[in-house]
Each structure stands twice: as structure tokens, then as C-alpha cells.
Amino acid sequence: MLTTIKTRFKNLKEIWTYGDGQPTEMTLAMINVFLTPLALCLELKQCGIFEVFLVLSGLHQLWCISKGELSCRLRGAFFTFSAYFGTLIMYMGSIGLPTPTHWGWVVLVIASLSSLLRIKKEQLYRL
Amino acid sequence: MTNLEQLFVMLGGVAGSTALWKFFETRLKIRTEQKQKMMDSSDSSLYRDDMKARIEKMSLDLEEANDKILALIEEVSILKTENKFLKREIERLKEK
Numbered sequence: 001m002l003t004t005i006k007t008r009f010k011n012l013k014e015i016w017t018y019g020d021g022q023p024t025e026m027t028l029a030m031i032n033v034f035l036t037p038l039a040l041c042l043e044l045k046q047c048g049i050f051e052v053f054l055v056l057s058g059l060h061q062l063w064c065i066s067k068g069e070l071s072c073r074l075r076g077a078f079f080t081f082s083a084y085f086g087t088l089i090m091y092m093g094s095i096g097l098p099t100p101t102h103w104g105w106v107v108l109v110i111a112s113l114s115s116l117l118r119i120k121k122e123q124l125y126r127l
Numbered sequence: 128m129t130n131l132e133q134l135f136v137m138l139g140g141v142a143g144s145t146a147l148w149k150f151f152e153t154r155l156k157i158r159t160e161q162k163q164k165m166m167d168s169s170d171s172s173l174y175r176d177d178m179k180a181r182i183e184k185m186s187l188d189l190e191e192a193n194d195k196i197l198a199l200i201e202e203v204s205i206l207k208t209e210n211k212f213l214k215r216e217i218e219r220l221k222e223k
Contacts, residue, residue, distance in 0.1 A: 049130055082145070089140050
């Protein structure tokens with residue numbers, strides 16, 4: 001039983017590290033285009049330059065994924081990670097993370113960072 | 128939050144994420160290099176590299192041997208022709 005759990009955990013780790021990250025990148029990009037600006041506008045009453053940056057970063061990443069170029073995807077993933085990190089800072093600097101639902105922004109920061117690392121790893125191994 | 132404050136937060140977010148990314152990127156590069164070094168110095172890679180070197184050497188030796196065989200065949204043909212003419216000459220001289 002313990003061996004099975006260890007094997008399953010190892011499989012999950014390998015999929016997380018080496019699995020195809022493009023659907024995740026697309027999801028993260030679409031959240032930045034639609035959900036994040038809306039959340040900031042409604043919850044923090046912030047509707048300005050940062051929201052434009054969020055939408056542009058999401059659209060840029062979708063463009064890079066469709067293009068298929070690794071260097072472009074890496075750049076797009078970096079901007080997406082910056083956008084989520086900035087969003088987290090916005091929340092921490094205003095209302096904080098009062099409910100477990102708000103901790104989802106931390107999860108999105110971690111997901112975008114791991115997506116970025118996955119692409120970088122792919123780039124390094126291709127070299 | 129005013130637009131200026133938003134701009135600062137955005138710049139702070141980009142700067143902070145850049146610093147964080149640089150840290151993780153460097154760590155990833157170092158780990159990849161270490162893994163590569165381990166793979167290069169592992170027993171199976173050494174055996175494979177040794178086999179490659181031996182195959183290369185044997186290919187070169189085979190080519191050399193083939194060239195030598197061709198040269199020998201040429202020499203043998205020349206000697207055969209010489210021998211034929213010399214025998215004819217001997218016969219001619221005997222008849223005289």
C-alpha cells in the first residue's frame with residue numbers, strides 16, 4: 001500500500017515537472033484577461049493601469065502559446081507571473097487575504113511560477 | 128489607490144517577480160548542469176563513449192586494410208602480367 005502511494009506520488013511529481021504545460025498556461029492567461037481585472041475592480045475598487053497590464057499580459061501569453069515559440073512562451077509566462085505577483089501585492093497592501101478563497105491568489109502565483117520553471121527547464125534541455 | 132500608486136505597485140510587482148525569477152532560474156540552471164555532469168560521468172555513458180571510440184578505431188583500421196588489399200591486388204595483377212610475358216619470352220628463346 002505504501003509502495004503504491006510512493007509510486008503514485010512519484011508519477012504525479014514527474015507529470016508536474018515534465019507534463020505539457022500549455023493548457024495550464026492558457027488557463028492562467030485567460031484568468032488574467034477576464035477574471036483578475038474584474039476581481040480587482042470589484043473587490044479593491046482598482047480599475048486603472050494595472051488592469052491594462054493584466055489584460056495585455058494575458059493576451060500576450062495566449063499569442064505566444066498559439067505561436068509555439070519557446071522563447072516567446074517564456075517571456076509570456078514571466079509577465080503572467082509578474083501580473084499574479086503584482087495582484088497578490090495589491091491584495092496584501094489593501095484588504096489582505098481575509099478568507100480562504102483569497103488564498104487562491106497565492107495558489108495562482110505558485111502555479112504561474114511553476115509553469116515558468118517548466119518552460120525554462122524545457123528550454124535548457126533542448127539546448 | 129490612485130493611478131500613480133497602481134503604477135508603483137505594478138513596477139514593484141515586476142521588480143519583485145524578476146528578483147524571484149532570477150533566483151529560481153539560477154538554481155534551475157545549476158541543478159541542470161549538475162545532472163548533466165552526473166550523466167556524462169556515469170558508468171553507462173563511459174561504456175557508451177568507450178564503445179564509440181572503439182568502433183571509430185575499428186572503422187579506420189578496416190578502411191586501411193581495404194586500401195592495402197586493393198594495393199596488393201594491383202601488385203598481383205602486375206606480377207601476373209609480367210610472369211605471362213616472361214614465360215612467352217622464355218619459350219621464344221628456347222625455340223631459338
